Amino acid sequence: MNETRDRILDVALDVLGENPDAGMGDIASAAGVVRRTVYGHFPSRLDLIRTLTERAVTEMTGVLTEVNASDAAADATWVRFIARVWPVAHRYRVLLALRRGEYGEAIHGLLGPLDELLADLVERGQDGGVFAQHLPAGVLSQVAYGVVFAIADSDLSNRTPGARAATITSLLMLGVPEARAVALVGDQP
Amino acid sequence: MNETRDRILDVALDVLGENPDAGMGDIASAAGVVRRTVYGHFPSRLDLIRTLTERAVTEMTGVLTEVNASDAAADATWVRFIARVWPVAHRYRVLLALRRGEYGEAIHGLLGPLDELLADLVERGQDGGVFAQHLPAGVLSQVAYGVVFAIADSDLSNRTPGARAATITSLLMLGVPEARAVALVGDQP
DNA sequence: TTTTCATTGCACACTGCTGTGCAATCTACT
DNA sequence: AGTAGATTGCACAGCAGTGTGCAATGAAAA
Numbered sequence: 250m251n252e253t254r255d256r257i258l259d260v261a262l263d264v265l266g267e268n269p270d271a272g273m274g275d276i277a278s279a280a281g282v283v284r285r286t287v288y289g290h291f292p293s294r295l296d297l298i299r300t301l302t303e304r305a306v307t308e309m310t311g312v313l314t315e316v317n318a319s320d321a322a323a324d325a326t327w328v329r330f331i332a333r334v335w336p337v338a339h340r341y342r343v344l345l346a347l348r349r350g351e352y353g354e355a356i357h358g359l360l361g362p363l364d365e366l367l368a369d370l371v372e373r374g375q376d377g378g379v380f381a382q383h384l385p386a387g388v389l390s391q392v393a394y395g396v397v398f399a400i401a402d403s404d405l406s407n408r409t410p411g412a413r414a415a416t417i418t419s420l421l422m423l424g425v426p427e428a429r430a431v432a433l434v435g436d437q438p
Numbered sequence: 439m440n441e442t443r444d445r446i447l448d449v450a451l452d453v454l455g456e457n458p459d460a461g462m463g464d465i466a467s468a469a470g471v472v473r474r475t476v477y478g479h480f481p482s483r484l485d486l487i488r489t490l491t492e493r494a495v496t497e498m499t500g501v502l503t504e505v506n507a508s509d510a511a512a513d514a515t516w517v518r519f520i521a522r523v524w525p526v527a528h529r530y531r532v533l534l535a536l537r538r539g540e541y542g543e544a545i546h547g548l549l550g551p552l553d554e555l556l557a558d559l560v561e562r563g564q565d566g567g568v569f570a571q572h573l574p575a576g577v578l579s580q581v582a583y584g585v586v587f588a589i590a591d592s593d594l595s596n597r598t599p600g601a602r603a604a605t606i607t608s609l610l611m612l613g614v615p616e617a618r619a620v621a622l623v624g625d626q627p
Numbered sequence: 628t629t630t631t632c633a634t635t636g637c638a639c640a641c642t643g644c645t646g647t648g649c650a651a652t653c654t655a656c657t
Numbered sequence: 658a659g660t661a662g663a664t665t666g667c668a669c670a671g672c673a674g675t676g677t678g679c680a681a682t683g684a685a686a687a
Contacts, residue, residue, distance in 0.1 A: 289634075
């Protein structure tokens with residue numbers, strides 16, 4: 250069934266979130282299913298993780314392109330992006346840990362297009378003088394949204410307080426002055 | 439020999455840095471030694487990693503306590519800390535990745551005292567109004583020095599340019615205004 | 628009822644690691 | 658030369674995980 254497949258994916262996200270090294274057996278039993286059944290849907294562990302990653306990339310790039318459509322300032326766009334991407338990032342936070350390790354390369358490849366979009370946004374901000382330039386756009390964007398993931402990871406809930414703090418933190422490290430940062434997140438509910 | 443033991447430790451840092459999942463065999467051959475010999479010095483893989491971690495903690499706490507002795511402002515202390523800890527952080531950057539995974543708990547335990555010292559410094563800065571308070575000191579300190587590690591990780595060399603950028607970035611996210619941040623790192627050669 | 632399809636249960640082969648035992652070898656020191 | 662200590666080479670046991678094959682079961686649709 251498709252229902253089983255979806256449940257496996259959902260549960261896999263939780264299980265891998267707690268322990269990125271969890272095996273197919275762990276995922277299976279957590280999904281109330283036998284290991285063999287998982288292999289029925291996903292030929293290999295890599296397939297499972299790839300599917301998970303593709304899901305995350307699709308959702309996130311969707312949000313980013315949508316937010317990018319507006320011609321607002323880069324910092325305001327960043328705030329709207331983080332606000333809308335937060336639940337997704339919180340859900341898929343495990344991918345941050347999974348980027349290192351066995352399947353790191355595959356994940357990295359899938360995340361590539363998203364990374365580029367992010368770097369473009371940050372570069373636009375740097376060109377506009379909104380973001381600081383102490384790091385190249387490629388690195389700065391990575392580190393900034395890495396911080397968002399990290400805070401999402403250390404946050405137990407996916408409620409707004411964590412999101413707000415993560416947004417402010419990322420804005421600060423992008424070089425946005427604290428006053429402006431606070432004003433921006435105040436705008437965005 | 440003690441010489442062999444030290445070489446194993448040094449090489450292990452490199453090998454694990456490239457691939458945190460590297461096995462005892464990989465480390466052994468990289469050290470120009472047979473796997474059995476490694477087990478002669480370190481009864482288990484955990485022992486090796488624990489030794490590595492203890493080394494890192496010793497060096498880093500040494501730097502931090504030394505720097506903390508001065509009664510300078512928290513942000514200036516932070517700058518001096520990062521500047522002096524940078525080569526060490528760069529060398530032991532793999533521990534960041536190793537904190538997740540099998541031995542995460544052991545490493546976390548060893549890193550505990552260092553974490554507390556860092557949190558204390560950040561809290562001092564927050565109380566003094568030098569650092570922002572959008573995050574509790576415990577989280578903020580972790581994220582800030584996590585960023586330093588992350589940049590150290592993405593940095594090919596351990597030369598000063600990366601260190602300078604990492605310091606500015608961490609200062610920004612601690613809530614230090616960009617102008618002050620630049621002035622501070624300018625001071626410190 | 629018959630057909631179809633997902634799931635189950637079990638067995639199996641394979642891989643790659645960890646950790647140990649032990650005799651042989653090499654090297655430095657006496 | 659002789660001795661002690663480190664290193665080597667190899668064999669072995671064990672474990673945990675992956676991926677596969679196949680017959681049996683169950684349930685829902687025709």
